[in-house]
Amino acid sequence: NAGVMQNPRHLVRRRGQEARLRCSPMKGHSHVYWYRQLPEEGLKFMVYLQKENIIDESGMPKERFSAEFPKEGPSILRIQQVVRGDSAAYFCASSPIRVEQPQHFGDGTRLSIL
Amino acid sequence: KNEVEQSPQNLTAQEGEFITINCSYSVGISALHWLQQHPGGGIVSLFMLSSGKKKHGRLIATINIQEKHSSLHITASHPRDSAVYICAVRSDSGGSNYKLTFGKGTLLTVNP
Numbered sequence: 451n452a453g454v455m456q457n458p459r460h461l462v463r464r465r466g467q468e469a470r471l472r473c474s475p476m477k478g479h480s481h482v483y484w485y486r487q488l489p490e491e492g493l494k495f496m497v498y499l500q501k502e503n504i505i506d507e508s509g510m511p512k513e514r515f516s517a518e519f520p521k522e523g524p525s526i527l528r529i530q531q532v533v534r535g536d537s538a539a540y541f542c543a544s545s546p547i548r549v550e551q552p553q554h555f556g557d558g559t560r561l562s563i564l
Numbered sequence: 565k566n567e568v569e570q571s572p573q574n575l576t577a578q579e580g581e582f583i584t585i586n587c588s589y590s591v592g593i594s595a596l597h598w599l600q601q602h603p604g605g606g607i608v609s610l611f612m613l614s615s616g617k618k619k620h621g622r623l624i625a626t627i628n629i630q631e632k633h634s635s636l637h638i639t640a641s642h643p644r645d646s647a648v649y650i651c652a653v654r655s656d657s658g659g660s661n662y663k664l665t666f667g668k669g670t671l672l673t674v675n676p
Contacts, residue, residue: 483662492568493650493666506660541607545662552597553664557606 452477454544455524456556463532464564471527471559475544482525483553484510484517487539496540499525529561537563567591570651570667577674583638585670587651590632594661598625598636599650601669607650610636641674648672 455474463469475482484496495509499519510517514532519525529536539560543553568589577583587596598610611618611625613634618625622641627634638645651667 481662483664485664485666492566492668493652493664495663495665498662506663543607552609552612554609555599555607560604 454479454542454554454556456540456542456559458559459557460560460562462562462564465533466531469529469532469536469561471529471540471542471561472524473527473542473544473556474524475542476546476554479544479546479554481545481547482519483543483545484525484527485541485543487541487558489538493541496527532561532563534563537561566667567665568651568653568667570649570670572670573668574671575673577641577672579642579674579676581641581674583641583645583672583674585636585649585651585672587634587636587667588632589634589651589653589665591653591665592656593632593653594656595654596627596634597652597654597664598634599652601648601650603647610649638672641672643674643676646672646674 457472482499485493487493497510497517498506514530516528539558541558543555545551545553571586595614597612600608613627622639624637648669648671650669652664655661655663
């Protein structure tokens with residue numbers, strides 16, 4: 451039973467480009483959470499999605515960031531027109547039931563902006 | 565002040581020592597998580613607890629709800645335990661009880 455799969459593991463982009471981060475939840479999990487870990491800071495909640503629905507995007511910057519979790523395929527975190535401050539590790543987690551079960555984390559995507 | 569505070573920030577120990585990492589929080593919670601992150605690596609969930617104590621191998625986690633405090637203990641520490649240990653709390657707010665708030669982590673280095 452594969453765990454949460456994130457790809458790519460490392461992503462390098464130049465300022466102004468777009469970054470797409472993918473997350474495939476564990477089999478049977480229908481809840482996906484994205485977190486950002488800035489250098490020297492703790493993890494911060496960004497967005498919570500269920501299939502085809504954004505439940506809570508309160509932690510996501512209003513500009514340039516978007517997330518989706520389509521009926522088929524992985525969840526995508528998309529960052530448009532990246533800036534240096536977007537450099538961070540982005541982690542995805544999934545859970546089968548929102549509250550009772552712990553979230554299972556992926557290995558993260560390290561995004562570097564040149 | 566952060567909602568979740570961990571201490572110490574950095575901890576260096578000799579192999580075999582007993583390790584304690586502390587976590588204090590200031591909000592109402594439904595559960596507390598202890599996570600492990602190796603440098604450049606992914607995040608592994610060690611424990612989720614809402615009361616009392618849990619044990620897994622050499623790891624023990626305790627929580628005191630009244631005092632809003634949790635501890636993670638490692639007995640007979642080993643160099644492979646070197647990692648960042650992160651405390652995270654799950655809100656008890658009915659509408660957003662999926663949301664995790666994280667401490668900044670404790671960097672543990674165990675020397676042989």
